[in-house]
Amino acid sequence: MSRQAVSGAEHPIVSGFHPDPSICRVGEDYYLAHSSFEYFPGAPIFHSRDLVHWKQIGNILDRRSQFVPGGGTASGGIYGPTLRHHGGRFYYVTTNVYDSRGQLIVSAEDPAGEWSEPVFVREAAGIDPDLCWGDDGECYLSWTGGVAGSDLKGILQARIDPDTGEMKGEPYLVWQGTGLAACEAPHMHRVGDHWYLMLAEGGTERGHSVTFARAEHPEGPWEACPSNPVFSHRSTALPVQNTGHADLVQTATGEWAAVYLAVRPRGFTPQFHVLGRETFLAGVDWVDGWPVFDEHRYDFTPDDTTFVDDFASEAWDLRWVAASSEPDAVAERTGEGLNLRDPGDGSPGLLCTRVRDLRWSAEAEFEDTGRFVLWLDERHWYGLTCENGEVRAEARLSGATALLGSAPAPEGPLVLRIDAVEPDAETLTAIGPDDIVLSVKNGEDFVELGRLDGRYLSTEVATGFTGRMLGVGAVGGGSLLREYRYRPTE
Incomplete structure (x- = not known):
């Protein structure tokens, strides 16, 4: 069967049940990892040289010592992750909701494996963890959770040792988003003179959106983007919906791109999506210090799934x-x-x-x-x-x-x-x-x-x-x- 070029605005770069994408680049090589919930091996990881054609190179959590099972509960297991490269090693941090030991971190020199035994950040209760390294070399863990002893919920942060899981201070609240439902999935990136904190808000359903804030330091204080949400398909008739949970990457030529999850609903209203949340690609421009998503930048011929x-x-x-x-x-x-x-x-x-x-x-x-x-x-x-x-x-x-x-x-x-x-x-x-x-x-x-x-x-x-x-x-x-x-x- 011949395959024709499609728009990246309408076709995923990794189709089927591959949600919560996180991306990083090393040289000319791009790596993309996902959540996988109750399925084992967990956390599929892909490689690409052009951002649009991806080949699976492994499953990060391929031993039960890394991913304890949870008794068969559907939609449990491995939630939203972050994949990063620092100091010659790849780090993958995620939440196993079957496991009460806190956020899970594994690392590897080769992203195809094998990955280390996990360490846990036990004090970090919540979901959707992110790792970034500041200019001073400190590692910051950010995640979605609640502040102990209060009703406050939002994005928490703490300095940690990613190789031991040890927390180097008390967690603190950094941002509570724009007020939409389900403020979650933080990812932090340094772009120019600012740190940018991107979130998923509105829930992973039709109201799903990408929001941004920026600061001069990883701890904040954070200034919300005046045009939030910067990306969403909510209340549109577009064939791709539920767009959100994005992550950024700078390309080998210095441009910027984003991966995000979305679904392809079909049928009579309210429409139905059946493949799960898939991974899509958009270009990103920076205008007046804020990101502008260009979902039409990439056209490609989809890979054969036979x-x-x-x-x-x-x-x-x-x-x-x-x-x-x-x-x-x-x-x-x-x-x-x-x-x-x-x-x-x-x-x-x-x-x-x-x-x-x-x-x-x-x-x-x-x-x-x-x-x-x-x-x-x-x-x-x-x-x-x-x-x-x-x-x-x-x-x-x-x-x-x-x-x-x-x-x-x-x-x-x-x-x-x-x-x-x-x-x-x-x-x-x-x-x-x-x-x-x-x-x-x-x-x-x-x-x-x-x-x-x-x-x-x-x-x-x-x-x-x-x-x-x-x-x-x-x-x-x-x-x-x-x-x-x-x-x-x-």
């Missing part, structure tokens, strides 16, 4: 993650396929990849039994299961599971297919973001067993912070997966 895995490799492809478990607990690579099993840890028992496109087709080829699902959380999924000589198409919506259709299991290899297609709606109010079609291969043809409106697997319906995943799992004592195939169909 993915085929026959599991012949000795290592997991970086795309594979487990929902509230870990890949090695859910499956074993045999060299001839993948032995799927119930991990027995209370998790959904799914090995997952992110859905990267609005329209797509995916197939899972099993030996004889298996499970293939389109997953948002344990209460919201559509899927196919083959066991006891029968293939069932089912949907789980909140507290109810519905049988959509069934058929006898085919002879020979079992190929289960899920497609996201244009909605086939009889009325205007029935237009969702897509229709999900569940099929099984019989001979040379696929037999449709179920078709359901995709809005029920959207954040607007299910709530939460994640996006759609495609998951494979075992039936009974185990299942053998021969091959997995995914391709965009837009």
Whole structure:
């Protein structure tokens, strides 16, 4: 399928569930990291030389000693991070909401890994931490939290030792934002004579915005930008919404750019986004000492998201993650396929990849039994299961599971297919973001067993912070997966 140039204002640079982007540059190399919530390995990290084409080079939190699990709670785990480079090392700081030990910091000389064991800033209770280094070499941790002993909430800050997590003084409040909801996600940057503090405000929904303040010192006092919010798509009809949670980077040629999260909602009002929060790119100009976002600066041809895995490799492809478990607990690579099993840890028992496109087709080829699902959380999924000589198409919506259709299991290899297609709606109010079609291969043809409106697997319906995943799992004592195939169909 040929791919055409698109505007960066309408297409993500990293598509699918890749929220809370943080970026840094070393020489001509750019690195981009994300939050990942309950999925393990966590914190995917990407590399680029041009800001628009990105290749995943690792998962920062790839050992359970770095990322303690939380018992299967959806939208828990790894929240908004910051990625920085200082003194020859990369630092990644984040919040694991499953862990009560405070903000988590890991570091590495090579961003592809391996990353260190974590240190914790125990006194820093809250979310969305940021690291920056002042002109005097001091490291400043800023985060979203509340002031102890009062009702004050906002952006707190303290000097720390990033290699030990030791705090060098009492935290202090630096800014409470402009008064919009959910003042969070601080990032601090030195630009010219000023320090700039950028925030996400308005909540990560339709009111999401980027706001700025500046000061002569990292501690403040802070002067709010007179044109706040400097960037937002709120109350517009633009096809990309929820823009915010941005981070800045100076390019190798001295210009400035910003990465930010946004969503692509579709369907009838109030519209529904299904892929989660994705990462977008904008140019940044400085006018009278304040940033001006230019979301139309970058045009590019999107990377091909096609993915085929026959599991012949000795290592997991970086795309594979487990929902509230870990890949090695859910499956074993045999060299001839993948032995799927119930991990027995209370998790959904799914090995997952992110859905990267609005329209797509995916197939899972099993030996004889298996499970293939389109997953948002344990209460919201559509899927196919083959066991006891029968293939069932089912949907789980909140507290109810519905049988959509069934058929006898085919002879020979079992190929289960899920497609996201244009909605086939009889009325205007029935237009969702897509229709999900569940099929099984019989001979040379696929037999449709179920078709359901995709809005029920959207954040607007299910709530939460994640996006759609495609998951494979075992039936009974185990299942053998021969091959997995995914391709965009837009």
